[in-house]
Amino acid sequence: MPKPYIFYVSGMTCTSCSSTLESYLKAMDLGEIETFDVKVTEPDPKKLTITFTNEEDLSAEQHLKKWNSIKGYIEDLKYTCEDAQYAETISAKTIASQFEQRKKILKSHWLLGALGCISGIALLALSLTMGGLPLIAMIPIACLSSALTVLLGARSYYEAWKKLITLQSPTMDTLFAISTISVMIVSVAAFFVPWLPMMFEAGLLIYGFRHIGIAIEETIKEKISSSRFQDRAPKSVRLALSEDAQETDLLQIKAGDRIIIMPGEIIPLDGECENESSIYTTIITGAILPQHARKGQKVLAGMRLAENTSPLTICVSRPAAQSYLARLDEGIEQSIHEKAPLEIKTGQLLSYFVPMVITLAISSGIILGLFFPPAIAIQCAISVLVSACPCTLGLIIPLAVKTGIHKAAEHGVTFKNSKVLQEAEQIDTIVFDLNGTLTEGVPAVKHYAVLDNAPVTCDDFLALCSALEDDSSHPVGKSIHAFCNKHPIKKLTATKSLSPHHSGIQGSINDKHYLIGSPALMNEMGISTAHLEKTLKLEAGDSLVLLAQDKKLLGYIIITDPLRKDSYKTIKTLTEMGKTVHLCTGADHHTAARYAKALGITHIHANALARSLVDGDKSKPAYLKILQRKGHKVAMVGDAANDAPAIAASDLGIAVLSQDSDELTQQHAGAVIQKNTLLPIINTFSVSQQTVSNIRENLLFSLIYNTAAILLAGGLLVAVGITLNPAVGVALMAIQASLIMFNVYRFKKQPLQQPQDIEQIKEQSGTANQTLHPKTLEHQAKTANKHQKTVARAHPNPDPHHSSYLWNICSRAAAKADKPSRCTEEKASQVSNRT
Structure with missing residues (x-):
């Protein structure tokens, strides 16, 4: 991939400026521009990234020479170009001072806008009601209004002159400047030529609306963090030497070096x-549980060592610049160089609109001058400039976007910028991550049972598990301890030790030796679990925890990652809204299929990594690209770090909160669900649809108005003997802006449209939940009876807040069959069938 040219530019205010700069650079002999991206939503200095085609083999010296050439061209347009390292070297004090400066600038736009509108409306009302004022009163009014117009438009005059001289290209500032200067010239000339109109209020109103538009736009700009995944890696590592470990800078580590990672630390390099x-x-697969790493196993930067485990020594395979974290950052950077569709279309419209208005104003003045007195011709030309002033175009998108973002926030969704609104409205396919997104992301006890020949009761079993898992830092241990303590059990004290690879706990209670942990740990300690595992037939994705006393199994606990309570309702509603839902997860196919069946999802992509590591890319971004090549607009919903590349590669990234929510993933997402629920995802698309609809309505209305104003002021009214006073044109312009604001207010109060009421969805989902899996349950019962040699006393999880969605279904079905739901002292093999 060609190396990008990065600049930090001050002075660009909108997409029109960036388009002008892009056109100017394309005219230079620099090569074919592949990407041109300006972060116009950022405060100054704005990051500018440019890449050129066919520059893969460019040397560092040639790259620097071309960088300096581009910098010179940018400065030729009177923009200030900072050094490319600006973002990394800026101090906190400078950031604070810039923040205060931005607040002052924003306040000044509101102040100037209010000053222009209030003074312009007052002067307009005075001219319409008073008829004529004496000369002695008009002179100070003319001087004051002209001075105020120049003050309000000083920046616009400068920008118009700068662009006109350097680019010979008119911009919106050019139209503002021409119309207001023309208004002032004609108004001053009216003192000497009585038949010319005075319209000092027009310039005030034009720049009043202009500043209000800028102020509203500034309030919705979001500062995009420059944080990277690579920043998570420690700056220094422990280099494993022959005798001791030595602290070494991370960037100095090369392939073949051996480093030591302590428990709880992030693995900084691949190895x-x-x-x-x-x-x-988690950063790779999204899994919430730690995995056992064996000698010789490859690990990637960003993985984290579990707490209370042994230190890990790795042999580094790649330096920091080529690590997995670096590749994540690179993938995200490549995915964000895109412009919003409405932003592009509006910029194109303005590029034609401004010269068209100027041309029509001049043409109407010349043509009318051939048939009518010059005074009428001049008045009509100015009326065209004033009446068709595109200042309302500066209000439409900022007002709608600000209202939409605020409305979404009230319903649990935070949009990053206006681009997200447009993308959400066009989305037809939604891809969900599994762990932590559709599931709770926290392990929970699904079921437990005491074996029939075990010398303990259910309460004894829970008390033993609670004592062994007391103060455990492992997620599974925490969930078991919390579950056990919800029951009326006696308090026991255990002297315990952790297994070497964090797969279980050994302890002594009342002079008896106990072991709780995975089947692998039991087998390692000489306790056979094969028959029990064969009998239980665990569902895909579930984990088994066993308790043994003196090498004899007492019982087991099944751990699951339960679905969120509103997952089914959310998927059902999105489907009824016409969206196609996909499941894309790093979990295996059987686990993904199990959850997909419960949710009614038919499109499944399992074993997906965050980024491609080998040929035959099965990563999440690759899956999204396949859907995009088929013409779909794709949204990616995720929560953890492994979802970040897919979120960045999607047309719309949505981050949800979970136990393992990742801050950087949320920063790279276009929308963030702020509540620990999925239902606001529905609001994401409803608000987007209303916002884009409001923008389109207002743009259409503005275009119709401007077209009508140009035609009427340009000659149609004169043909029937009516000359449009520019003051009336300004009044109509104010009415137009008021109608646009009223339409935005209507949008603000408009209720969110959904295909079905949420309460109705709840009722339907409850009915569906009860009928999803009874047949599966009966099949499991028959299978278990065939292999039943180990009779159990079982206790289904009675706490709905800590049970899995699927297990709730099974419990309800079992209850309907009049099966016992409590653990008893008698042998109840039929209860064990619920496993």
């Missing part, structure tokens, strides 16, 4: 394990 340990692979 290969030299000893066993326990690792969280």
